[in-house]
Amino acid sequence: MSTQVATLGEAHPRQYHGLLDWLTTTDHKKIGIMYLVFALINGWFGGSLAGLIRLNLYNPDWHIISPALYNQLMTMHATIMIFLVLMTSFAGLGNYLVPLMIGARDMAFPKLNAFSFWIMIPAALMLYGSFFIAGGAAQGGWWSYPPLSSLQYAPGHGEDLWILAVILLGIGSIMGAINFLVTIIDMRAPGMSWTKLPLFVWSWLVTAWMLLLALPVLSGAMIMLLSDRWLSTGFYRPALGGDPLLYQHLFWFFGHPEVYIMILPGFGMLSHIIPAMSRKKVFGYKGMMVALWAIGVIGFMVWAHHMFTAGISGAARMWFSMASMAISVPTGVKIYSWLASAWGGVIRFTTAMKFALGFIFTFVIGGLSGLMLAVVPFDIQVHNTYFVVAHFHYVLVGGSVMTLFAGIYFWFPKITGRMLSEKMGSWVFWLFFIGMNWVFMPMHLLGIDGMSRRVATYRPEFKPMNQFISEGFIFMLIAGLLFTYSILKALTQPKDAPDDPWDTQAIERSLEWETASPPPAYNFAEIPQIR
Amino acid sequence: MNWAMIWLFQSAQQAMQAAAEQGAAAPTRNPFDAPGSNVARLAAAESWHAFLWVIPFILIAFILLVVVMVRFRDKGDGRQPAKFHENNPLEFAWTVIPAIVVALVALHSYPVLHFMEYGGNNPAVNVEVIGHQWFWEYKYPQYGIDISNDTLVLPANQVVDLDLTSVDVIHGFYVPGLGIQEDALPGRLTNQWFKAQAGYYKGQCTQLCGVNHGQMLIDVQVVPDNEFQAWLEAHRSQPALPAPSARLHLPGGFMQYRAAQKGINQ
Numbered sequence: 005m006s007t008q009v010a011t012l013g014e015a016h017p018r019q020y021h022g023l024l025d026w027l028t029t030t031d032h033k034k035i036g037i038m039y040l041v042f043a044l045i046n047g048w049f050g051g052s053l054a055g056l057i058r059l060n061l062y063n064p065d066w067h068i069i070s071p072a073l074y075n076q077l078m079t080m081h082a083t084i085m086i087f088l089v090l091m092t093s094f095a096g097l098g099n100y101l102v103p104l105m106i107g108a109r110d111m112a113f114p115k116l117n118a119f120s121f122w123i124m125i126p127a128a129l130m131l132y133g134s135f136f137i138a139g140g141a142a143q144g145g146w147w148s149y150p151p152l153s154s155l156q157y158a159p160g161h162g163e164d165l166w167i168l169a170v171i172l173l174g175i176g177s178i179m180g181a182i183n184f185l186v187t188i189i190d191m192r193a194p195g196m197s198w199t200k201l202p203l204f205v206w207s208w209l210v211t212a213w214m215l216l217l218a219l220p221v222l223s224g225a226m227i228m229l230l231s232d233r234w235l236s237t238g239f240y241r242p243a244l245g246g247d248p249l250l251y252q253h254l255f256w257f258f259g260h261p262e263v264y265i266m267i268l269p270g271f272g273m274l275s276h277i278i279p280a281m282s283r284k285k286v287f288g289y290k291g292m293m294v295a296l297w298a299i300g301v302i303g304f305m306v307w308a309h310h311m312f313t314a315g316i317s318g319a320a321r322m323w324f325s326m327a328s329m330a331i332s333v334p335t336g337v338k339i340y341s342w343l344a345s346a347w348g349g350v351i352r353f354t355t356a357m358k359f360a361l362g363f364i365f366t367f368v369i370g371g372l373s374g375l376m377l378a379v380v381p382f383d384i385q386v387h388n389t390y391f392v393v394a395h396f397h398y399v400l401v402g403g404s405v406m407t408l409f410a411g412i413y414f415w416f417p418k419i420t421g422r423m424l425s426e427k428m429g430s431w432v433f434w435l436f437f438i439g440m441n442w443v444f445m446p447m448h449l450l451g452i453d454g455m456s457r458r459v460a461t462y463r464p465e466f467k468p469m470n471q472f473i474s475e476g477f478i479f480m481l482i483a484g485l486l487f488t489y490s491i492l493k494a495l496t497q498p499k500d501a502p503d504d505p506w507d508t509q510a511i512e513r514s515l516e517w518e519t520a521s522p523p524p525a526y527n528f529a530e531i532p533q534i535r
Numbered sequence: 536m537n538w539a540m541i542w543l544f545q546s547a548q549q550a551m552q553a554a555a556e557q558g559a560a561a562p563t564r565n566p567f568d569a570p571g572s573n574v575a576r577l578a579a580a581e582s583w584h585a586f587l588w589v590i591p592f593i594l595i596a597f598i599l600l601v602v603v604m605v606r607f608r609d610k611g612d613g614r615q616p617a618k619f620h621e622n623n624p625l626e627f628a629w630t631v632i633p634a635i636v637v638a639l640v641a642l643h644s645y646p647v648l649h650f651m652e653y654g655g656n657n658p659a660v661n662v663e664v665i666g667h668q669w670f671w672e673y674k675y676p677q678y679g680i681d682i683s684n685d686t687l688v689l690p691a692n693q694v695v696d697l698d699l700t701s702v703d704v705i706h707g708f709y710v711p712g713l714g715i716q717e718d719a720l721p722g723r724l725t726n727q728w729f730k731a732q733a734g735y736y737k738g739q740c741t742q743l744c745g746v747n748h749g750q751m752l753i754d755v756q757v758v759p760d761n762e763f764q765a766w767l768e769a770h771r772s773q774p775a776l777p778a779p780s781a782r783l784h785l786p787g788g789f790m791q792y793r794a795a796q797k798g799i800n801q
């Protein structure tokens with residue numbers, strides 16, 4: 005079959021070659037790869053900013069970094085990691101895998117797909133470039149709450165560039181979401197009914213719906229913020245009858261679905277990796293699918309738990325407390341279903357599986373600290389302290405990033421035709437896993453002890469713990485270096501990966517493993533039939 | 536004022552000074568190790584209650600994870616993987632049981648939450664807490680006292696009511712030892728009450744408020760009533776500032792607005 009596919013690929017010659025081909029491509033696979041490379045590069049930038057933050061916090065009296073620059077680093081660390089690393093890498097894997105998994109030749113709108121990617125480049129340039137303009141980059145945190153982000157308190161153009169970059173990224177995400185929705189709804193191979201849709205595709209369908217509903221609200225909030233800054237409007241200005249709380253509601257109406265946008269595709273990937281490595285079918289397919297939708301719906305009803313201390317009414321606190329707790333139920337269903345998928349299996353501890361099982365450990369901690377934060381009396385004690393920093397790093401690093409590592413190790417052979425070194429992979433896993441827990445576990449205690457987040461310096465009693473945390477960062481740094489080296493090394497080797505390196509077809513049919521590694525330009529010689 | 540009174544006030548001031556020096560050197564108190572108010576004690580108890588319900592779920596997941604890793608790893612003995620991939624009663628159980636538990640945890644916290652919000656009737660002392668970049672201003676409207684960038688001094692074992700607002704950006708008033716955290720927003724009034732034990736409490740701003748956010752510290756000294764009276768006497772002489780309503784951009788004065796808000800709350 006491979007030879008037949010190869011000849012078909014050559015029957016559709018590329019218009020350009022080399023760099024020009026990458027710049028003009030509308031092939032979902034090449035766009036997917038560009039997303040992933042872009043995410044890795046931005047991961048280095050975002051991670052470096054985290055390194056500088058930890059360096060500055062190593063000693064409260066060093067003041068290596070001025071407080072103004074610290075706020076810029078902290079704002080950009082979050083913005084880059086969220087918009088340019090996590091969303092981007094999930095978009096990359098989704099772009100690459102969704103058409104393959106549903107047996108399509110490309111995304112529904114290939115040119116729009118290229119647009120969604122390329123619009124990120126000016127956005128990224130604006131974000132990075134803002135460090136070098138007068139006044140520096142935005143300093144308002146990734147929430148950019150007014151009045152701190154208003155013209156009066158943020159007079160520099162860094163804030164404007166940040167707002168415009170977020171609007172551009174939002175446009176790209178909305179276009180991408182429409183593309184995913186149409187692709188998944190319209191372009192499934194014949195016979196692929198909804199109940200036969202792979203769970204990764206389900207997860208992207210829910211993610212795309214969330215993007216489509218949440219991102220326009222963010223864009224609207226950003227445009228109002230920009231308008232308040234330059235057009236003398238008063239949406240968020242009390243002196244003109246506006247209200248800064250309005251911004252918080254709008255922002256978190258986007259902001260909380262956003263955290264599920266950044267984890268659901270990861271959930272989808274684990275539902276492929278854990279069964280494949282356990283040599284068993286995924287447990288509770290329908291329950292998994294319903295849980296994804298439950299998260300996708302309840303995710304829109306919990307936003308104000310970010311505002312428990314912002315003076316919202318008691319009734320609102322009660323509702324958002326209950327809803328935030330309720331969302332842990334479908335998340336729990338997924339955890340139990342993964343464990344049941346592995347139960348009774350014959351488990352291969354490949355790097356992908358190590359990251360998947362490591363994810364269960366870290367995500368249970370992150371999920372349950374989230375459940376604690378939904379208890380309002382507790383939340384009031386630790387809101388906006390390092391406890392919250394610990395919580396969301398456990399779900400974003402221990403959650404999203406771990407699933408991304410697992411997904412890359414699992415699908416790298418399909419994408420490049422080459423295997424990643426399992427020996428180095430094991431080192432990457434252990435260094436990252438230990439480093440991640442070393443850094444973020446003590447932050448729970450720092451928060452409970454009363455250290456506020458987003459501070460450039462702190463009271464002396466927090467010093468020993470902060471030094472301990474900063475030391476742990478070195479492990480994550482080495483893991484990142486080794487991971488990058490491992491990828492570069494693999495790319496220099498001959499393409500020797502089999503079509504189905506993990507032997508998944510013996511357990512369950514998944515179309516991406518039926519074509520060659522890497523797949524030819526048109527994916528499948530013939531569109532596969534599903535029975 | 537007779538000499539005896541002056542001596543009494545002076546010794547009270549000295550006691551306050553000594554306690555402040557000692558308290559400032561000690562680490563920040565937190566509501567779980569050393570709750571310093573009725574609100575902190577309630578919140579800590581409620582947190583432990585929720586945590587006790589959460590622990591079993593952590594343990595179940597971790598134990599299953601370890602069992603899976605140990606028991607089902609590929610030992611190379613040719614064992615065939617199991618074939619099951621659904622179990623309706625099991626899936627029903629792990630959906631419904633956690634749902635009931637989280638609902639109970641949430642419901643259990645409601646009375647505590649309600650008390651924390653609305654329980655502070657007939658406060659003995661009202662303080663207006665006004666956030667500035669980057670210091671706190673405290674006004675005692677009953678006593679005509681207005682201090683800035685200083686320690687907040689409060690009487691012990693009495694209901695204290697804080698009304699928070701800001702003149703510039705959003706700040707967060709967070710004193711973990713007292714179990715309180717509430718944002719101070721421009722154009723809005725937020726409210727927080729508690730009944731504290733004597734002691735020294737440290738906190739800090741929790742809402743990013745600009746360059747010196749990390750240095751916007753809070754110090755609260757809760758003192759016995761006689762020391763509080765002495766402190767009032769020493770500060771009463773300072774000239775009062777104009778009413779905050781001028782800065783709040785609210786219809787009506789600060790106190791009318793507050794009275795209306797209280798009327799709704801109770």
